[in-house]
Amino acid sequence: MKDVAVVGVGMHPWGKFKDKTLNGMCRVAVEAALSDAGIAWRDVQALAAASSRFSGGKGWGLNGNDIVEEMGMTGIPVYNLSAGCAAGANAFNVGYSLVAGGVYDMVMVAGGEKMPKGFIQTSGVADTTDPEYVRQLCVGMPGPGFWALLTRRRMAEYGTTEEQLAKVAVKAHQCGKHNENARFRQEFTLKQVLESAVVSDPLRLYEICPVSDGAAAVLLCSAEAARKLTTEPVWVAGSAVATASFSDGITRGVGGMSPPGNTHHSEAKLAVAKAFEQAGLGPSDIDFVELQDNTVYYELAFPEEWGLCQPGEAESLLEAGETMPDGKLPINPSGGFLCFGEATTAQGLFQICELTWQLRGQSGPRQVPDAKVGLCQTLGLGGNGAAAVLKR
Amino acid sequence: MTDKAVPVIEGLFSDTAEGPRLLGSRCAACGTPYFPSSAVCHNPECSDSRIEEAFFGPGGTLWSCALQNYPPPPPARYDEPYEPYLLGMVDMDEGLRVMARINAADITAVEIGSRVELELDTLCKGGEGEDVITWKFKVVQP
Numbered sequence: 001m002k003d004v005a006v007v008g009v010g011m012h013p014w015g016k017f018k019d020k021t022l023n024g025m026c027r028v029a030v031e032a033a034l035s036d037a038g039i040a041w042r043d044v045q046a047l048a049a050a051s052s053r054f055s056g057g058k059g060w061g062l063n064g065n066d067i068v069e070e071m072g073m074t075g076i077p078v079y080n081l082s083a084g085c086a087a088g089a090n091a092f093n094v095g096y097s098l099v100a101g102g103v104y105d106m107v108m109v110a111g112g113e114k115m116p117k118g119f120i121q122t123s124g125v126a127d128t129t130d131p132e133y134v135r136q137l138c139v140g141m142p143g144p145g146f147w148a149l150l151t152r153r154r155m156a157e158y159g160t161t162e163e164q165l166a167k168v169a170v171k172a173h174q175c176g177k178h179n180e181n182a183r184f185r186q187e188f189t190l191k192q193v194l195e196s197a198v199v200s201d202p203l204r205l206y207e208i209c210p211v212s213d214g215a216a217a218v219l220l221c222s223a224e225a226a227r228k229l230t231t232e233p234v235w236v237a238g239s240a241v242a243t244a245s246f247s248d249g250i251t252r253g254v255g256g257m258s259p260p261g262n263t264h265h266s267e268a269k270l271a272v273a274k275a276f277e278q279a280g281l282g283p284s285d286i287d288f289v290e291l292q293d294n295t296v297y298y299e300l301a302f303p304e305e306w307g308l309c310q311p312g313e314a315e316s317l318l319e320a321g322e323t324m325p326d327g328k329l330p331i332n333p334s335g336g337f338l339c340f341g342e343a344t345t346a347q348g349l350f351q352i353c354e355l356t357w358q359l360r361g362q363s364g365p366r367q368v369p370d371a372k373v374g375l376c377q378t379l380g381l382g383g384n385g386a387a388a389v390l391k392r
Numbered sequence: 393m394t395d396k397a398v399p400v401i402e403g404l405f406s407d408t409a410e411g412p413r414l415l416g417s418r419c420a421a422c423g424t425p426y427f428p429s430s431a432v433c434h435n436p437e438c439s440d441s442r443i444e445e446a447f448f449g450p451g452g453t454l455w456s457c458a459l460q461n462y463p464p465p466p467p468a469r470y471d472e473p474y475e476p477y478l479l480g481m482v483d484m485d486e487g488l489r490v491m492a493r494i495n496a497a498d499i500t501a502v503e504i505g506s507r508v509e510l511e512l513d514t515l516c517k518g519g520e521g522e523d524v525i526t527w528k529f530k531v532v533q534p
Contacts, residue, residue: 126467133467136466137467138526140477140479141460142460142468145460145464145479148479152457153455197461199461199462200460201458253491254428255488257488
């Protein structure tokens with residue numbers, strides 16, 4: 001396998017942009033990544049794009065081909081990847097693999113999304129063989145309701161309080177207020193979070209992420225190509241994708257087997273473990289992590305599930321300020337999904353952008369001091385997990 | 393109006409002579425339960441898929457619960473005006489973990505680890521005034 005470098009990253013800010021087109025937003029991100037690397041679109045040899053059902057002009061929910069048309073039809077191959085909210089990171093893994101395998105020297109990875117208003121819904125197809133459709137029709141358990149179940153279980157197991165849940169959101173906004181690409185840049189007090197509307201008891205409005213519009217792009221290249229462009233590339237130490245294991249305790253639809261222990265989100269845990277293994281690094285080697293915080297619960301549970309801290313330790317780390325950029329275990333210095341909102345296919349790539357800026361020391365007031373190694377992770381509907389370890 | 397009752401989806405549950413049961417299947421080789429029923433065993437460790445019809449219920453233990461405070465988006469169904477309902481994940485005695493609504497006065501009346509029992513109950517009224525039925529659990533022992 002060849003060494004792979006990140007030489008360019010770019011984002012269109014997250015928000016709600018009724019008057020912008022998806023293609024226009026992707027162009028902003030791709031042009032920013034090209035300009036960051038100092039190359040032209042015609043030098044890009046392939047595009048790996050993250051796709052979803054939410055947007056895309058062809059009606060397939062795919063947008064890679066649209067990006068090529070928008071940027072200029074050079075005839076390059078397009079790899080359209082679909083993996084729910086993990087699609088951006090899956091596309092990153094494909095781009096990485098193409099360069100690592102020596103197929104191409106210069107690959108653009110892009111994701112962009114204009115999300116429909118309101119909470120994420122099912123596909124809209126009345127299909128009784130679709131587990132998600134059956135769950136929503138027969139039970140009626142949208143994402144926040146499901147996250148609330150996990151949260152209540154944690155509260156019962158570890159004594160997590162509603163105040164501690166709210167403190168995760170307060171911390172997220174203390175970081176996100178410094179991020180010019182974040183959608184929500186205001187600070188919230190503990191009182192404001194605790195007084196926000198209950199969406200699904202015990203979770204409140206400011207403790208879950210809304211949907212957003214956004215786009216991000218990352219340019220990957222071989223070590224030889226990177227050396228011509230920069231003296232300080234950021235390296236992909238590990239990039240992995242995984243799917244859920246059979247014994248996972250979270251059922252895909254309405255029913256599954258009761259697992260022997262708390263094995264949740266095995267797809268995320270597996271992807272993180274594979275990325276660490278590939279990098280030859282472990283939890284103690286990372287300086288910070290960007291993880292998928294659809295809700296505050298995940299910022300407490302994921303670090304424990306991956307061995308970044310001990311089970312039940314997450315709350316005390318949070319309260320001691322250790323998850324802030326200058327703490328022992330900085331989590332989501334970008335502000336995370338809570339400050340960005342979710343533009344599904346772009347999420348995995350905004351994380352790569354943040355890791356790159358952090359490792360280059362370009363993150364300003366939210367900078368993790370002397371960051372050398374970063375981990376990122378996303379999770380997608382249907383049991384998709386993805387993770388990457390980047391280092392300088 | 394009619395007093396007719398129809399299942400929200402056919403074939404997922406039945407009011408048997410022994411009481412309400414979920415209809416699924418189980419692999420006789422490795423014991424894995426399936427709900428809804430599966431025609432083949434998906435356990436990657438099982439090389440001898442032998443699927444038999446299985447009935448699940450009525451007992452289980454509440455793994456966790458939450459309140460659905462706001463009206464859920466389609467295809468979820470509810471009667472107007474919207475009344476928040478309880479959601480739960482239940483570990484049934486047969487080794488099946490199942491998602492369901494929980495019948496209880498409010499969330500403070502339910503504790504994780506409570507014994508619960510399967511019941512077939514109205515999800516909402518259908519277009520003809522009929523009761524649309526789904527599976528739920530009630531707390532039998534806190």
